[in-house]
Amino acid sequence: MTSNRLAIGFAGLQFKNPFLLSSAPPAMDARHILRAARVGWGGAVIKTVTEEPTVDPRTRLGALRTGSKLIGMNNIELLSREPLTTWTEDWIPKIKAEAPDDFVLVASIMSSPEPEGWTSLAETFSQTGVDAIEINVSCPHGSPEKHMGAFIGQDPTLVEQVTRAAKKGTDLPLFVKLTPNVTDIVPIAQAAVKGGADALSAINTIESLIGIDVETATPLPIAYGMNRKEQLSTYGGFCGPAVRPVGLRVVSQIAKAFPDTPISGIGGIDSWTSAVEYLMVGSRTLQICTAVMWHGFSIIRTIIDGMTKFMERKGYETIEELVGLALPKITTWTALSKLPPVVAKVINEKCTGCKNCVIACADGGYVAIQMRDGVAVINREKCDGCGLCAVVCGAEAIEFVHTR
Ligand SMILES: Cc1cc2nc3c(=O)[nH]c(=O)nc-3n(C[C@H](O)[C@H](O)[C@H](O)COP(=O)(O)O)c2cc1C
Numbered sequence: 001m002t003s004n005r006l007a008i009g010f011a012g013l014q015f016k017n018p019f020l021l022s023s024a025p026p027a028m029d030a031r032h033i034l035r036a037a038r039v040g041w042g043g044a045v046i047k048t049v050t051e052e053p054t055v056d057p058r059t060r061l062g063a064l065r066t067g068s069k070l071i072g073m074n075n076i077e078l079l080s081r082e083p084l085t086t087w088t089e090d091w092i093p094k095i096k097a098e099a100p101d102d103f104v105l106v107a108s109i110m111s112s113p114e115p116e117g118w119t120s121l122a123e124t125f126s127q128t129g130v131d132a133i134e135i136n137v138s139c140p141h142g143s144p145e146k147h148m149g150a151f152i153g154q155d156p157t158l159v160e161q162v163t164r165a166a167k168k169g170t171d172l173p174l175f176v177k178l179t180p181n182v183t184d185i186v187p188i189a190q191a192a193v194k195g196g197a198d199a200l201s202a203i204n205t206i207e208s209l210i211g212i213d214v215e216t217a218t219p220l221p222i223a224y225g226m227n228r229k230e231q232l233s234t235y236g237g238f239c240g241p242a243v244r245p246v247g248l249r250v251v252s253q254i255a256k257a258f259p260d261t262p263i264s265g266i267g268g269i270d271s272w273t274s275a276v277e278y279l280m281v282g283s284r285t286l287q288i289c290t291a292v293m294w295h296g297f298s299i300i301r302t303i304i305d306g307m308t309k310f311m312e313r314k315g316y317e318t319i320e321e322l323v324g325l326a327l328p329k330i331t332t333w334t335a336l337s338k339l340p341p342v343v344a345k346v347i348n349e350k351c352t353g354c355k356n357c358v359i360a361c362a363d364g365g366y367v368a369i370q371m372r373d374g375v376a377v378i379n380r381e382k383c384d385g386c387g388l389c390a391v392v393c394g395a396e397a398i399e400f401v402h403t404r
Pocket of ligand 1: 268288
């Protein structure tokens with residue numbers, strides 16, 4: 001299934017393909033990770049481990065739907081529920097012994113801002129046979145209340161301090177997993193690089209309130225207060241396809257600012273196209289959580305198949321050729337021409353006559369579209385070239401053409 005075309009080097013490691021399970025439930029134990037290894041994943045980042053095992057609230061996952069379509073999820077889950085020694089003495093040796101030799105295993109660790117914990121955890125996991133260490137300074141819920149996770153990841157001084165501390169404990173490649181819950185990602189990434197990060201992983205989940213059960217005025221996901229009866233919830237981490245625009249933005253900003261630092265792109269990857277998007281904004285490897293939680297480990301087959309066919313069709317020999325391809329085309333708003341000479345054009349054979357574009361343009365645009373003989377027709381004098389008609393068109397029946 002895999003081919004050399006998909007192989008890529010990353011922070012001194014060699015991957016047979018760029019796809020890893022991200023640190024999350026699909027990487028919760030040896031059994032899960034070994035099943036993923038067998039269906040062709042390039043590697044896995046284990047569920048984050050800290051000094052104390054986690055006890056989680058129930059329920060802890062919430063859905064974002066538009067109509068019946070699932071587009072995002074949030075969670076109020078914390079870290080690994082097993083003691084650290086289960087990983088170091090049992091699961092990691094088992095995975096290393098039973099997974100294919102070219103399967104890359106990354107330990108994810110978290111500690112308080114005190115440097116000693118990071119050095120000690122990095123040291124402990126480095127002796128287990130893992131190939132790299134990822135430090136989690138990015139969990140947006142629960143952990144910040146304990147001055148961990150995104151509490152650290154939002155403060156450049158702490159990020160540099162804990163990165164340096166973890167680096168002290170290991171000779172393995174060190175990845176720093178960043179939080180998108182900051183105003184400007186660049187100073188945070190810079191602090192990680194200054195502290196000695198060999199690679200950056202982005203993004204962890206986005207702090208969110210996924211919704212309210214309006215019948216009972218209860219925030220979602222519904223969990224329970226300490227009396228085990230009162231229904232309560234808290235802010236969680238948002239993930240899945242709906243976060244992809246934030247992930248792409250963050251990865252592209254880091255890639256532009258630190259072209260020599262490898263990036264592992266994360267956030268809403270669920271198809272070969274979204275994987276290629278992340279490569280084109282500068283990722284060299286790709287981590288996936290939600291798509292596996294929704295569709296299973298075997299989604300990797302569809303993604304690898306689609307990506308391989310795309311590369312063959314376009315003549316790309318290596319993944320390397322795709323990395324950062326779109327970056328030179330991302331500029332500032334100021335650098336864009338304000339009078340682009342384009343107008344919408346309907347591809348008549350594709351138009352289904354649904355009128356979505358007519359309604360949208362009438363009330364949210366420039367009143368430039370009418371129906372004629374069951375097909376949308378653009379008034380080129382009125383069309384502003386804003387793009388709304390193409391946004392609402394479900395048939396990809398609109399393109400933009402130069403007027404001069
Ligand atoms: C239920 C759940 C638990 C997660 N636990 C962790 C964790 O322990 N450590 C971590 O670094 N990220 C954790 N994440 C974040 C994911 O690894 C990933 O960064 C995020 O979900 C975005 O990717 P996705 O859109 O593919 O899910 C968790 C995500 C979910 C949904």
